[in-house]
Amino acid sequence: MNAGSYLGLHIEETAVKIAILGAGALGCAIGAALTEGGNEVWLLNRSAAHVEAMRRDGLQVDDANGSRRVKVLATTRAAEAGAVDLVVVLVKSFHTDAAMRGALELIGAETLVLSLQNGLGHEDVLADIVGRERVLAGKTYIGGVMRNPGHIESGVTGKATYIGELDGRITPRAMAIAETFNAAGLATTVSDNIVGTMWDKLLVNVATGALTGATGLTYGQLYDEPLLKTTALAAVAEAMAVAQAAGVKLSTTDPERPWTLAGEGLSLAFKTSMLQSLEKGSITEIDFINGAVVRWGQRHGVPTPVNATLVACIKGIERAMTDRQHSNNLHGTRVSAEAPTLVDRNVLHGTRVSAKAPTLVDNGDNRMNGSKAYLEHVAIWVKDIHWHIRFFEDVLGMTMREVDGTREEPRQYWTLGGLQFIHAPCHEEPEGRLAHLGVMCEDMEAALAAAQRYGVSEMPQGRNWLRLPDGLAVELIQARPASCVARALEINPRAEV
Known part of the structure; x- marks a missing residue:
């Protein structure tokens, strides 16, 4: 594909049309910076409440400089944005395929697609949908927390972003994207070892994500507990051993470095995305983070007992969460004491069951x-x-x-x-x-x-x-x-x- 249009647009003008696919806390933090940098940025999110709040009041951004409102373009529909120059993919790992297939209106003849997601393997999913020649990969250490619909806490200052071509070449289009990001205050570097870069970021997520998800602790609380640091370093050391066996070139061989890097520049109250997911009642990206370490370890014959244990803990929490939600659905309907009948389909769907009508089967004539x-x-x-x-x-x-x-x-x-x-x-x-x-x-x-x-x-x-x-x-x-x-x-x- 001739993907020179992005570079040409960047040289001829200053504004680039960008879509953030998955504009949650992190996507909004990046999108706000790019918007303030003079670009036409569309924030796509499937939450109607979040999008409506941004359209009505702008995006409220809290950061080290205080609080401000940024006038943004937000939508739930890719068709409203239309074809863009660059799609930045930030949806949860397990939504990558469905989200990209549902947003193909963003893809024009020269559109590039950049994944900045946590974990490993997204670039292959995206390449299968839009063509490998369009796809770039990257990792970012920027942080974000969703406070309310249309309201985020942003951690951009001092946080690095790395992008690169899948084959390791340093290309004009990758340099142009980095220049766009840097002009918006997003410290971005083009890497000739993006696979190693993705593993570097994976190590940061391995160090903190599962531990905070399992304990419910913020960054400040996590870093104040020596026992948890010991576990984090052991998990990172396992991942490093797996990367070495796979021939991946890492930027460090010291497990302390990812542990330290994870919390740099973030407030003590910041929470990992894994903890945020669990607190919202959502499943996590554990399969693409510590789970990826376990799978690669099995592939290359490297034991990963610490990471396997962390995966099991998060899976257990997800199971308990799902069971509670299911139990609430079953028992969330008020049933008269005079009708302690078996739970029927009306109960499952939240219909109040009359004491005089303990119907167990809907025979199809209930027009309600x-x-x-x-x-x-x-x-x-x-x-x-x-x-x-x-x-x-x-x-x-x-x-x-x-x-x-x-x-x-x-x-x-x-x-x-x-x-x-x-x-x-x-x-x-x-x-x-x-x-x-x-x-x-x-x-x-x-x-x-x-x-x-x-x-x-x-x-x-x-x-x-x-x-x-x-x-x-x-x-x-x-x-x-x-x-x-x-x-x-x-x-x-x-x-x-």
Whole structure:
């Protein structure tokens, strides 16, 4: 790809059009600096409340210089921003594929894509979507904390950012991006060893993230506890041994350096992104940080017991968090003492159950449920689409309903049983990843209207595509005729005869 337009634009003008994909605390900190540097910066976030606050009042930024409001461009829809010169990817690691595929309107003929995410492997995911020739990788030590929608605490001063080409070349386009960042006060260096640079940042995350997530401590509290420092240094030493075995060139061989670097320039009250995720009830990026060390260690025969233990602890906290949320969903409805019946579907959906109506099964005639719908297909990203086609056809007789591409080279494949496979060759996990749910509706317009009460956002694919607040994508489909939904719901394949 001829990607010289970014460099040409930077030389001819001073403003560059940039999209921050995943404008949370860190993305907003970087985006605010780039905006104040005179660039046209779009902050993309799926939180309607966060975006609306920024559009209405500007972005409130608290930092070492005090508090100020920055007038920013913010949106939940990539289409509103349109094609940009540079996409800076800062979504959570596990959202990379879905976020980029849902923001392809940002990609023009000469757009570059720069990942500044925590962990390892994002550049391969992005390359599979937009082409490897567009992708640059990087790491940043900038910090940010979300205080409220449209309000962040920023830690930019004195925090370094490194970017580079995947093949290690020092190119004019990488230098131009660094110049844009530096002009906005973001200390940025072009690296000829970006893989080593990414490992350098990984070591910082390994040193502090899981420990603060497991203990609930801020940076100040963490650095005040000698026992935790000992554990942090042991985890970093393991990661360094793994990197050495993998042939990665690190900037230091001293475990103290990442430990010290993690807290430099940040207030004692700052919290790691892993702790922030847990406090918000979200899953963490542990699989891409300490989990990456464990996987690479297994690959290269290096033991990683400390990192494996930290992964297990965070996974345990996530499990407990999920169980609590599930329990709250089950028991969050007030049920009369006169009707201590088994939990039914009404309880699961938050409906108050009358003492005189302890219904255990909704027979379908309760119109308060609104327009009926059913799950028509489940879309899954798979690494080997041909294997999945053969398995589900040979074992379960689920033959082809539709194909995108040809049968010999399918990009997507739908079975009569309701599965949709999406070919994703870079997928490395032991199971498929959920892409979206396809829901067949009796009245799609009524469902879309009702959905607005739940804070969903419209996806770039169309107004019938909804992104739920926790990230799940749902495609609503109008049944033709509408009566098909009722007929489908009448079928009970588990009924005894």
